[in-house]
Amino acid sequence: MRTVTLKSGDKVPVLGLGTWRMGERKAERAAEVAAIKLGLDLGIRLVDTAEMYGDGGAEEMLAEALAGRRDEIFLVSKVLPNNASRKGAIAACDRSLKRLKTDRLDLYLLHWRGAVPLAETVEAFETLRKDGKIRQWGVSNLDAGDMEELVEVPGGRNCASNQVLYQLGSRGVEWLLLERCRRDKIMVMAYSPLNSPLAQAPILRNPVLGKIAKKHGVDPAAVALAWVLRQPGVIAIPKAVRPEHVRANMKALDVKLDAEDLAALDAAFPPPKRATPLDMT
Numbered sequence: 001m002r003t004v005t006l007k008s009g010d011k012v013p014v015l016g017l018g019t020w021r022m023g024e025r026k027a028e029r030a031a032e033v034a035a036i037k038l039g040l041d042l043g044i045r046l047v048d049t050a051e052m053y054g055d056g057g058a059e060e061m062l063a064e065a066l067a068g069r070r071d072e073i074f075l076v077s078k079v080l081p082n083n084a085s086r087k088g089a090i091a092a093c094d095r096s097l098k099r100l101k102t103d104r105l106d107l108y109l110l111h112w113r114g115a116v117p118l119a120e121t122v123e124a125f126e127t128l129r130k131d132g133k134i135r136q137w138g139v140s141n142l143d144a145g146d147m148e149e150l151v152e153v154p155g156g157r158n159c160a161s162n163q164v165l166y167q168l169g170s171r172g173v174e175w176l177l178l179e180r181c182r183r184d185k186i187m188v189m190a191y192s193p194l195n196s197p198l199a200q201a202p203i204l205r206n207p208v209l210g211k212i213a214k215k216h217g218v219d220p221a222a223v224a225l226a227w228v229l230r231q232p233g234v235i236a237i238p239k240a241v242r243p244e245h246v247r248a249n250m251k252a253l254d255v256k257l258d259a260e261d262l263a264a265l266d267a268a269f270p271p272p273k274r275a276t277p278l279d280m281t
């Protein structure tokens with residue numbers, strides 16, 4: 001699989017799996033574990049989770065799905081802003097490690113910016129990194145202005161990634177943020193690449209997307225993902241429980257969108273013409 005190289009030299013696969021809305025209901029646990037295992041069997045090597053998802057339930061579910069395969073996986077989790085203080089982030093990370101039944105995270109993100117000063121969170125992240133509990137750290141839902149502030153705090157330049165909403169129906173990050181992150185070698189993780197409650201219309205039912213999908217012989221989701229992955233330095237983390245969805249999304253890696261496809265998608269989902277506040281789920 002194509003990879004993005006982080007500042008640390010770690011190579012991160014461009015397609016991963018999300019876990020939001022997983023680990024919430026016992027009755028769905030077996031299907032969720034099976035979906036993650038299927039993704040791994042098909043070649044997925046990156047999984048994204050958060051202490052928030054299912055109140056820790058998604059991390060517990062993942063411990064089961066990743067059992068015996070942890071070393072193959074680039075594992076990402078997130079700390080809630082309320083827990084992101086100097087001591088709080090360290091305690092939250094310890095809890096996540098316990099739920100995930102692992103001794104380290106490959107990437108630990110601040111889920112969104114809250115009241116705790118960025119400098120304090122970065123200090124905690126750097127402590128966790130030096131202690132070997134995380135390999136690198138990053139942020140989520142931080143706009144270009146927040147990123148400028150972040151690089152100014154001590155250690156802030158070590159930020160490895162920013163996870164943001166990016167999909168055909170939400171292209172605001174193309175105005176400035178993607179370019180800034182690329183300049184600073186900060187990997188962008190596209191969340192909600194297929195479905196977002198913020199999208200005015202579900203992108204997967206768009207007829208233009210449908211036509212391009214038909215041309216490439218794949219599902220609309222594979223085209224939506226291939227479109228996100230056309231951007232250098234960007235990876236996508238779709239979430240799928242249904243096995244046919246997990247399989248369909250893998251096809252994104254085989255889709256090469258041509259100039260005609262991209263022009264048609266630009267017409268159906270216009271790129272931003274001005275700066276807009278960052279969309280956030």
Ligand code: NAP
Nearest residue numbers: 018019020191192193194195221238239240241242245248
């Ligand atoms: P998403 O991955 O864009 O969409 C997930 C939905 O799309 C699910 O309902 C899934 O259904 C469906 N789906 C998946 N593959 C499909 C396919 N091939 N065809 C049709 N439908 C398909 O949205 P998301 O879960 O919001 O975002 C992905 C991940 O990003 C999350 O799981 C989470 O890890 C992360 N995230 C981060 C933030 C943040 O603030 N940092 C916010 C939101 C999400 P089934 O599950 O039924 O298969």
